[in-house]
Amino acid sequence: MLNGAGQFQNVVLFGGNSDIGLAILKKLPMARDSTLILAGRNLNYNEVASKFPESNVEIIEFDFENIDKIDILFSTISKQRDIDVAILAYGYLGEVGTDTLLREINQQILINYYGPAMLFSKLFEIFRNQKHGKILVITSVAGIRPRISNFVYGSAKSGLDFLVRGSQNESKKNNFTVSVLRPGFVESKMTQGLKPPAFSVKPDRVAEDAVKGLLRQKKIIYSPAILNYIFTLLRFSPDFIFNKLK
Amino acid sequence: MKTVWVINRGWGNNLFSFSKQTSNLSNENHNELLRRGVVPIGNGRSYGDSALNSGGDLLSSNNYNQIIINEATNTALVGSGVILEKLEQELLKYNLFLPVVPGTAQITIGGAIASDVHGKSHHHNGSFGDQLLKIKLLTSTCQELELFPTGEYANFFWATVGGMGLTGQILEAEIRLIKVENELISVEEQRFTNISQAIDLFDNFNKKFLYTVAWLDISGGSTGRGIISGGNHTSIVDCKKKKSEFSKSIKKLFLPKTLYFNFVSNLFIRIFNIIWYYKPKKRGLVEIRKFMHPLDAIPNWNIVYGRKGFIQYQFVIPTEQADSLQEILLILRTNKVFSFLCVLKKFGRHSKGFLSFPIEGWTMTIDISRKHPNLSQVIALLDERIIELGGRVYLAKDSFLTRKDLESMYKKLDLWIEIKKKMDPDTLWKSDQGRRLDIC
Numbered sequence: 001m002l003n004g005a006g007q008f009q010n011v012v013l014f015g016g017n018s019d020i021g022l023a024i025l026k027k028l029p030m031a032r033d034s035t036l037i038l039a040g041r042n043l044n045y046n047e048v049a050s051k052f053p054e055s056n057v058e059i060i061e062f063d064f065e066n067i068d069k070i071d072i073l074f075s076t077i078s079k080q081r082d083i084d085v086a087i088l089a090y091g092y093l094g095e096v097g098t099d100t101l102l103r104e105i106n107q108q109i110l111i112n113y114y115g116p117a118m119l120f121s122k123l124f125e126i127f128r129n130q131k132h133g134k135i136l137v138i139t140s141v142a143g144i145r146p147r148i149s150n151f152v153y154g155s156a157k158s159g160l161d162f163l164v165r166g167s168q169n170e171s172k173k174n175n176f177t178v179s180v181l182r183p184g185f186v187e188s189k190m191t192q193g194l195k196p197p198a199f200s201v202k203p204d205r206v207a208e209d210a211v212k213g214l215l216r217q218k219k220i221i222y223s224p225a226i227l228n229y230i231f232t233l234l235r236f237s238p239d240f241i242f243n244k245l246k
Numbered sequence: 247m248k249t250v251w252v253i254n255r256g257w258g259n260n261l262f263s264f265s266k267q268t269s270n271l272s273n274e275n276h277n278e279l280l281r282r283g284v285v286p287i288g289n290g291r292s293y294g295d296s297a298l299n300s301g302g303d304l305l306s307s308n309n310y311n312q313i314i315i316n317e318a319t320n321t322a323l324v325g326s327g328v329i330l331e332k333l334e335q336e337l338l339k340y341n342l343f344l345p346v347v348p349g350t351a352q353i354t355i356g357g358a359i360a361s362d363v364h365g366k367s368h369h370h371n372g373s374f375g376d377q378l379l380k381i382k383l384l385t386s387t388c389q390e391l392e393l394f395p396t397g398e399y400a401n402f403f404w405a406t407v408g409g410m411g412l413t414g415q416i417l418e419a420e421i422r423l424i425k426v427e428n429e430l431i432s433v434e435e436q437r438f439t440n441i442s443q444a445i446d447l448f449d450n451f452n453k454k455f456l457y458t459v460a461w462l463d464i465s466g467g468s469t470g471r472g473i474i475s476g477g478n479h480t481s482i483v484d485c486k487k488k489k490s491e492f493s494k495s496i497k498k499l500f501l502p503k504t505l506y507f508n509f510v511s512n513l514f515i516r517i518f519n520i521i522w523y524y525k526p527k528k529r530g531l532v533e534i535r536k537f538m539h540p541l542d543a544i545p546n547w548n549i550v551y552g553r554k555g556f557i558q559y560q561f562v563i564p565t566e567q568a569d570s571l572q573e574i575l576l577i578l579r580t581n582k583v584f585s586f587l588c589v590l591k592k593f594g595r596h597s598k599g600f601l602s603f604p605i606e607g608w609t610m611t612i613d614i615s616r617k618h619p620n621l622s623q624v625i626a627l628l629d630e631r632i633i634e635l636g637g638r639v640y641l642a643k644d645s646f647l648t649r650k651d652l653e654s655m656y657k658k659l660d661l662w663i664e665i666k667k668k669m670d671p672d673t674l675w676k677s678d679q680g681r682r683l684d685i686c
Binding site: 001002003004005007009029031032033081082129130131132174175 | 251253258260261263264265281282294295300301557616621622625626645646648649650651678681682684
């Protein structure tokens with residue numbers, strides 16, 4: 001529950017290894033004795049707890065490729081406590097290029113769309129029941145228009161983005177907010193080895209934009225914010241121009 | 247029938263819940279109510295989230311509005327939905343009054359019991375719970391229980407008094423009254439320049455007057471000066487000079503809703519506090535309701551803090567820690583906390599409710615705008631110091647405490663939880679505050 005200063009008491013991060021997710025946790029206004037629950041693979045409790053000395057950290061070991069075991073995940077996230085903020089921050093970038101289509105499509109759809117969609121639907125019901133809180137789903141600007149280099153990834157993110165955006169009307173009626181965070185290229189573990197293009201950002205910057213947007217109850221958050229204008233233009237640009245942006 | 251969900255706010259406008267109102271608890275709706283629980287509500291004067299229940303139900307007491315006065319025994323049987331202001335008006339017709347009334351008369355009797363309110367007479371009369379002869383309570387299994395301060399269900403009684411509505415819905419109460427000869431209070435005021443003078447004055451005033459309270463200036467360099475007020479009921483003889491105002495209702499000023507922005511700036515507070523400190527001291531007869539409830543003259547005064555609202559922080563520290571009041575004022579001053587509404591009072595005995603607030607000692611109440619840039623840090627500092635001094639924070643005003651703070655401040659918390667489990671095995675009675683404190 002929120003306290004009188006609007007600080008959060010109980011926050012859950014799905015994707016405990018996500019650089020962006022962890023950065024967001026650091027920027028969120030947290031109450032005293034708050035609880036952070038991180039779900040992910042191979043999480044080291046001591047390492048995570050040392051990053052958040054002022055909160056009570058709980059780790060749930062969970063492989064998001066086994067999304068069918070989602071009920072176990074939610075039974076572990078104690079039903080006694082309300083969730084103030086839930087962040088869906090896990091994903092799979094995979095390989096790039098058209099020749100990866102068949103190899104990659106299963107993984108991309110499973111990890112970047114199906115799994116998060118199932119998770120989101122569970123969270124939606126929880127928040128609809130508790131009638132307060134915020135859900136933040138990290139999608140991507142790659143989902144706005146297909147690009148040659150990452151259209152499979154983009155298609156999955158686009159589907160997830162569409163699902164979350166479609167639910168925003170219903171969430172508003174039930175007094176909780178659902179936001180999508182569309183970062184551009186983020187210099188993180190996921191993009192290690194890739195050459196950062198223009199407008200690339202670091203996880204801290206994304207976290208700042210995300211928290212600012214969350215607190216203002218924005219439906220769509222871009223990071224950096226300028227990508228909103230850039231992609232509005234790109235959305236309508238002709239193919240011969242857009243396709244040059246691999 | 248369509249369910250209507252509404253936004254409900256605490257009086258401080260700092261927390262709100264999306265809930266639905268329910269007017270009765272029955273076996274038919276019991277299972278549905280268990281989903282997110284129910285909290286009994288009064289007139290919405292709790293400052294924080296004690297009368298909020300996100301996603302759940304608020305159980306109104308409006309139907310319990312009877313007042314039966316027994317002049318022979320000086321008692322009244324009062325429904326929990328009765329507003330204190332109405333009860334006072336009725337009692338004064340019989341030259342009766344409540345021995346304990348809080349600073350506002352806009353609360354219900356149920357709310358007064360659930361928060362175990364206290365008033366200017368605490369050093370003599372204790373808290374509201376001490377005036378109760380009996381409570382009728384609706385339990386989670388739809389039973390109506392009669393609870394008394396002694397006997398078989400005494401633990402249930404004292405868990406309910408100050409229990410913030412989390413043990414059941416109070417339906418009615420039998421309350422002890424005092425005889426008064428008229429509706430006037432003889433008042434005396436004195437200024438003081440620092441907290442040490444205030445402490446000395448309280449010792450004298452508490453001996454001389456039934457009702458005592460002090461207003462403190464909290465504005466930068468002037469922090470710590472103030473005005474102490476003392477009052478006693480008057481005899482018929484004293485009243486000859488002043489015509490009875492009994493038949494007139496108290497004039498009220500409603501602030502326009504368009505004023506819903508925060509004009510309580512530090513400059514405004516400084517100016518207000520200077521004017522208030524130097525206003526002519528009262529000495530004479532004042533209508534009892536004006537003396538007891540001065541802010542009720544502006545019923546919607548809480549909107550002066552604008553949309554962001556404010557918090558009211560009230561703590562008590564043991565008598566022997568009086569010297570630490572200066573330190574607390576220093577914390578406020580160092581952190582640039584300005585307030586035009588800060589009240590100091592010396593409590594008498596400990597209250598018996600397991601979660602009741604008053605202990606023998608010094609209590610201070612401060613209104614702080616939520617626009618203060620370091621609000622949570624200031625509150626954390628104060629909470630930490632209050633705990634070190636053996637004090638506590640009032641749950642009816644609280645919106646920051648954690649379970650760990652509560653355990654440190656309220657030593658009977660475990661006992662209360664044990665009794666709550668007996669009274670409410672399915673955990674039907676829940677509130678947002680209860681969730682935040684992890685006690686329901």
